[in-house]
Amino acid sequence: xxxxxxxxxxxxxxxxxxxxxxxxxxxxxxxxxxxxxxxxxxxxxxxxxxxxxxxxxxxxxxxxxxxxxxxxxxxxxxxxxxxxxxxxxxxxxxxxxxxxxxxxxxxxxxxxxxxxxxxxxxxxxxxxxxxxxxxxxxxxxxxxxxxxxxxxxxxxxxxxxxxxxxxxxxxxxxxxxxxxxxxxxxxxxxxxxxxxxxxxxxxxxxxxxxxxxxxxxxxxxxxxxxxxxxxxxxxxxxxxxxxxxxxxxxxxxxxxxxxxxxxxxxxxxxxxxxxxxxxxxxxxxxxxxxxxxxxxxxxxxxxxxxxxxxxxxxxxxxxxxxxxxxxxxxxxxxxxxxxxxxxxxxx
Numbered sequence: 001x002x003x004x005x006x007x008x009x010x011x012x013x014x015x016x017x018x019x020x021x022x023x024x025x026x027x028x029x030x031x032x033x034x035x036x037x038x039x040x041x042x043x044x045x046x047x048x049x050x051x052x053x054x055x056x057x058x059x060x061x062x063x064x065x066x067x068x069x070x071x072x073x074x075x076x077x078x079x080x081x082x083x084x085x086x087x088x089x090x091x092x093x094x095x096x097x098x099x100x101x102x103x104x105x106x107x108x109x110x111x112x113x114x115x116x117x118x119x120x121x122x123x124x125x126x127x128x129x130x131x132x133x134x135x136x137x138x139x140x141x142x143x144x145x146x147x148x149x150x151x152x153x154x155x156x157x158x159x160x161x162x163x164x165x166x167x168x169x170x171x172x173x174x175x176x177x178x179x180x181x182x183x184x185x186x187x188x189x190x191x192x193x194x195x196x197x198x199x200x201x202x203x204x205x206x207x208x209x210x211x212x213x214x215x216x217x218x219x220x221x222x223x224x225x226x227x228x229x230x231x232x233x234x235x236x237x238x239x240x241x242x243x244x245x246x247x248x249x250x251x252x253x254x255x256x257x258x259x260x261x262x263x264x265x266x267x268x269x270x271x272x273x274x275x276x277x278x279x280x281x282x283x284x285x286x287x288x289x290x291x292x293x294x295x296x297x298x299x300x301x302x303x304x305x306x307x308x309x310x311x312x313x314x315x316x317x318x319x320x321x322x323x324x325x326x327x328x329x330x331x332x333x334x335x336x337x338x339x340x341x342x343x344x345x346x347x
Contacts, residue, residue, distance in 0.1 A: 023300055023333045026059030027052050027326070028092060028247075028310040030319050031076050033069040034269050037315030042071055044316050049080045051320065052087070055327035059088035059120070061308045064095045066135050074107050081115035089115050092212060092247055092308050093124035093194040096153045097141045101172060102180075105157045108189065109181040117184030122192035122212040122245070125150045131271075145171075147199065151207055154191055161188035192245060196224050205231025210243035212308070214283045221246065222302035245306040246299050249278075250285040251313070252292055252325040259286040266312035286312075293329055300333065307333075 029045055036042060049060045060080055064073040077089045089111065096104055112119040125146040126132030136143045152169045159167055160180040167174045183189055192210030193200060204211045205228040215221050229239035253259035263286050264275040271278060278284060285295040296307065311322040
């Protein structure tokens, strides 16, 4: 039912139109051993994915690493491809330099086929310091020019998925490429970029299908998205060709102090950082359901339309509990009607 007219001065006028904002809510599966309790069975991750799908989550994402024990990202997605039916399956973010590009393209195309075209691939090039550079050393891949190497890898994948038989780039040279596995859809799955530096924003607008950052401030998200749209326009691409996504870590608890303590414990176990250190670089939300909803709404107002949530819990039982608490909020975001307001990028 539409709301009735209201008074402005002495005039009775119609209310502003209602805009339907569809927001996808996804969850990051706890594939790292640091998120398992002593008695947890990692095979429960498959049940976790199926539960998330049944609870209404739009997507199931996994992350990638080589310096901590975990279920390997593409292995996890292959298992989910066979056991789920509707959720998007994604990486957040895959580190392509850990794998040979031709083999990675085949693995990704295979997962896309097995899932019926449900794959989305967010990629990254790693970070300076202990969370990035050691990966390159272990993979026998040079650290310099890593961003150009990443972009060329994506170009190579797309060429393979479109039937290319040769490829000659700066980093990869193939005079003869045998027939490659084709993905479910022509051109292959969407490829997003994780990163928020000025160069990353330009590259996202020029080359990628989506953006997956985790800025602590929604205003930075809004300004970054504007730069991506400008870069897309400058490259002759429509701005709406790029999915604006967000990666956020959260913990739900009516007791704010208890929620902060849980997030502090999670930050220390996962990164060896204090919560204050983590909050300087990543989007982190704690507190009651209303507080969480308000914080997420700020990012939605900034322009994000696909939110991947990492649950701050250190055993699978607690992960399930947080999953169910977050699921109760999904109807408030998914296909939610909101009165028009200017996004932060226009304020």
